[in-house]
Amino acid sequence: MEYAGRGDPARTMALLWDGLPTPRRGPRQRLELARIVDAAIAEADRGGPGALSMRGLAQALGVGTASLYTYVPGKAELLELMVERVAGTLPAPDGAAGWRAGLRGVATADLAAFRAHPWLLQVATSRTVFGPNVLARYEATLALLDGHGLAAMDVVNCVAVVESYTRGAASAVVDAEQAPAATGSSDDEWWERQVPFLEERMNGRFPLFSALEEAGAFAVSDAVLPYTVQRALDRFAFGLDLVLDAIAARVAPAG
Amino acid sequence: MEYAGRGDPARTMALLWDGLPTPRRGPRQRLELARIVDAAIAEADRGGPGALSMRGLAQALGVGTASLYTYVPGKAELLELMVERVAGTLPAPDGAAGWRAGLRGVATADLAAFRAHPWLLQVATSRTVFGPNVLARYEATLALLDGHGLAAMDVVNCVAVVESYTRGAASAVVDAEQAPAATGSSDDEWWERQVPFLEERMNGRFPLFSALEEAGAFAVSDAVLPYTVQRALDRFAFGLDLVLDAIAARVAPAG
DNA sequence: CGAAAACATCGTACGGCGTTCGGAATATGG
């Protein structure tokens, strides 16, 4: 897990809101902050776990490793800038079709973001990145539930539930998508190698599991994607409806 | 993120179900598998992120680093053994007081496990650890929802939703608990250093957020724990009720 | 009984990581 909020808040805030200060002396800067952040995002997206390294990033930018530290205090702050930048690329929460469609849109966009940028799941959430895009997105998400008769705290909590659920379910999706690259074997290969041992060990010991499997409880909606990925996506959709139903019951208790 | 299911399934399965094979020749083994796994769990629990290292573990056990590799193929398999062992320590799902209390118990136990063993959140879920304790726990959790009129797939999916939500919400709790150690500054210190810059940047720009804050939407139920931790715990409880409500609506659609 | 096979132990090395240090190069302000 990577943690934000580590360094000097003044410097971090300045980077988030104003970008780099333009120096008055010394050699020209060979890079721009936006280019560094974009390259870092690309680097982190490309590879599996821990794919972003300061060395790799510097090489991708054609610069010595240590030079990066004249732009950014360290990797933690770079991650904050990456989060802020991604937040700026997401579709804005839209309440035009009602709060339910709006919240669904936010969760769907978040899932897409997690899939496109798996490293987002490794950034701790407790020390919020107080960048303009992040804050604006949060404000707009809260607005979806405002004015529907919910208490102030319930508005905040319902948004938090959707976020938590999305994070948990997205984590399963991303796990499934990254497993082949991380382990060096596809789902099918892995499963085929497990089957003989599973049959030997599980045989008859877990009757309910077997019965549910027999009844098709582990089937997936489509066979285009790898099984574990599609299963995780199906479950995400199922659970999102469940959560939104529960919020609907709170919004209009009388049904 | 750490991935299981990497090595030879035969060897991994044998370790999970049977433990170490007893060698017939050669010097006595100075360690037992259980001792290694326990020490690994303790080591991983103690420190912050990435606290478990093969060097550190070997030192704690009074053994050379390379010796560990005669017991366990690598760190990935060791992690599987750790997961399996923790699964064995959790209270068994209990349906005596109804499915709702049972599911709540599972989620609560999972949260407690994530808090006690934060590294569990870093173990990918897509390649299940097929150990006896893990499987038994899953079987018993499914049993909580069996026989209440849900379709087979809905049983599995509802359990998955609870798991996903718990994982996401627990992640927020654990983030909050680990942030001080990981960043070297307490919540209060961090917050105090943020405030002046936040006031400067946010001033008037996010009216709904400000209004909700004014209305106490970010208050917490108790001031014993650090603020971000308590807030995450409050939100966990709120959302768990929400999710269970939604499942209840599926179980008894007519209300 | 002695030799060979099987096995555990572990120092060392490899290539990676984030970050720091200090010297060299370069542009500006006075």
Added chain:
DNA sequence: CCATATTCCGAACGCCGTACGATGTTTTCG
């Protein structure tokens, strides 16, 4: 024109997981 501020960056520090191979130990079998 020179002092100052700044960038650039090679090298080094102390970590990481793990492969290799030498060495020592125990059992088995001829």
